[in-house]
Amino acid sequence: MNATTATDAPARAPRADKVAVVDEVRQRFDDAEAVLFTEYRGLDVGDLAALRGQLIEAGCRYKIYKNSLVRLAIESSAPDGALDLLFGPTALAFCGKDPSAAAKALRDFAAAHDALVIKGGVLGSALLDGAQVGELADLPSRDEVMAQILGALAAPLNSLASMMNSLLSEMPGLVQALIDRNSLDSNSVEGENNQ
Template identity: 50%
Template sequence: MEQPRPEKVAIVEELKERFDSSAAVLVTEYRGLKVSELEELRRELKAKGADIKVFKNTLVRIAASQSGNSVVEPLLEGPTALTFVKDDPAAIAKSLREFAKAKPALVLKGGLMGGKKLGVEETLALADLPSREVLLAQFAGALSAPMQKFASLLKAVPQNFAYALQALIDSKSEQG
């Protein structure tokens, strides 16, 4: 068996580190995309905290297997680009879907998130989720609504007591 070249070993190590440090890895096929279009996508994703890169499928298979992410191996057919997501997988999946609508040469194949394989349907469902910021705002709104009701109830008790006292005072003054 021949000794692997140091460059290939370094790429496998880089891939293993990227698999381990990413919140998600989304797999696309880029056959037919122009280099300028791939660069445009790369810039757009980088601005959103993701990195898309093309590696040899054989090296990706080795790294995925060594890092315990072998579930991604069936997606590695044809010219494949991997998008490594740091923060918000939903926003990145949405960007990839929108780019694929504009440039049909980009095909979403699936991905990996939390050690689980994502198929095309799950990746598209991920793209339909609201962004992290919207979800946090919705969560904060859901938490604040009961607190607002509770605060208005607490305010109503002394307010109603004051109205009752005023009504009692008014009725005494009318009698006297």
């Protein structure tokens, strides 16, 4: 008698749609500067839409995936402890070039909506807890840093431009003074020659 047990059965291939989601999540993690983990239990569809809009303005995508599929996608590359953030209804904010702007948007939204909980995140290869995401939100945004850099670069240029304007405005007087001096010198030389 040849009885087949559950362990003898051939392994079922993963469904194509789940494989596609795992690949998508893995790619989004690879492309993001930071990924922030939130719990959205208690937010209605309108609230989630408003939050997504604010995050899009901050250069961020906000997506909800099954925790089990996210685990599969990041288990080999996520920093230690990141998988522990995958409990309860979890949504992920995939941040582009300005993670601080996304963290600010989440913090501001959470302040107005108690149902949104910021669990933590991954910034580069570092794991952040909720408090550290708050600290990230306190950093100046990329645009603010760029404005500060441009201001610092522009200050010496403004001084140079001011100095050049001053010289140019004084130039006619300097030229006239040279002309007058040369004419006095030539008159005095002529006077000496005539004597």
